[in-house]
Amino acid sequence: MKCKPTINTEPSERNPLVNKALANFKVGVDNVIFSVDTQLNRLLVLLLKRKEEPFANYWSLPGTLVRQGESLQDAAYRILAEKIRVNNLYLEQLYTFGGPRRDPREAPESFGVRYLSVSYFALVRYEEAELIARPVSNISWYQVKEVPKLAFEHNQILEYGYQRLKNKLEYSPIAFDVLPEEFTLNDVYQLYCTVLGENFADYSNFRARLLKLGFLLDTGVKVCRGAGRPASLYRFDAKAFQDKLI
């Protein structure tokens, strides 16, 4: 928390790897793409197996280098669209990793081009997401709790994204970006449980709290899913939600 008085020391006077010439960068965008399998209650993240060095044959987050004339967010959408086809998603910037030598291609002594990674965080609708990258053996959903050692600092980025996802879910309506247009209250509950852990809240209290927020519209339509009383289908009312914020 406290930053100690080292602040006024000049790094360039102590670290022989720092000189006053400016660094030249290529900028990469790495996406942490989450989805929730509501059938099996699993939180998934999309990984790709690298074909080239560095980290050949390691799994990694989908990434790309930013092209001339392309914005960071465009690059994030592009890499996403190259790997999966999906219509409903939420996407926002996560964090920028840019320490020197994060990429082994950057030799420690030579001051060549550096690689910066701007990470984005996405949540997509699992049911409609179609993996389109080839070969299929090189792309896969992994359960977040079962991801292996990844390339670069991607485990760190993933962990950061996972924290962001949990926070976002608690105070913003991103769940309704990836739920179907019409859903039951139990659908919402299952999604929250899958992301936040089994025992995050009592179902009955969760329902009451959700309805009290006032932005879920009961369509009146009932659906039966296996045993039990049929459940009402609800819709998210984005306008009502906006009005709440003011």
Add this chain to the structure above:
Amino acid sequence: MKCKPTINTEPSERNPLVNKALANFKVGVDNVIFSVDTQLNRLLVLLLKRKEEPFANYWSLPGTLVRQGESLQDAAYRILAEKIRVNNLYLEQLYTFGGPRRDPREAPESFGVRYLSVSYFALVRYEEAELIARPVSNISWYQVKEVPKLAFEHNQILEYGYQRLKNKLEYSPIAFDVLPEEFTLNDVYQLYCTVLGENFADYSNFRARLLKLGFLLDTGVKVCRGAGRPASLYRFDAKAFQDKLI
């Protein structure tokens, strides 16, 4: 909230300014440096007047370009240390702005070097902060509500940082990074009022809530400040705070 089906269209097929060659970047770091003048109850941000084009004579956030071998955070500390001398501060990364043509130096048609801005957010102890940049007419604290039109997209970065500051104050103990080692409960209250607005909470209730959190140690020492009953000096107990988190 919803991202519409434009996602699977290739930007490069529609935007003539995009081609498949990679962009080359210089990376800048821009700091939003806040402090709270507890005497006058003003929330301040540090601005510099630019000497060169683009935006010559505009006020701007302190920024620098990242050097070879220098991490992003090192660059943030360096630019801060060049402008002010301070021992107590909080610093974290804010957001990365990197759309094409954010810098007028980037000609719209030529695909020359692009400039990326990684912004950092800092809160420093106002009383000990000493401005060291010269000439003094080119550096100044501005009240956040009185900031003029700034260079680049710096007004946007400032607004983003201001939101982050308000959020951070509500759920993390950054206030104690810039308060003196020993402080009264009123000191804390004034800081919160200055940042979050006059009527954010009742003083008596704020006190009760703060003490109930259990990480403020009463030193027993009393101080008199003008009229009124003397106040107790408290210390922030970082260890007790950590224990709360588990």
Add this chain to the structure above:
DNA sequence: CTAATTTATGGTGAATTTTACCATAATATT
């Protein structure tokens, strides 16, 4: 010196929210 003013502190009780349950309804399964 005395009274008024000012600030700190530690309350109260009402209103609201959270929490742990429970009862019933309406379906599928046995």
Add this chain to the structure above:
DNA sequence: AATATTATGGTAAAATTCACCATAAATTAG
């Protein structure tokens, strides 16, 4: 027809928030 399962709409206790108040201990005003 009985049982199991899920949805729904409750309850009441516990905890928290909120508006407000009383007293203590200092300075300041008269």
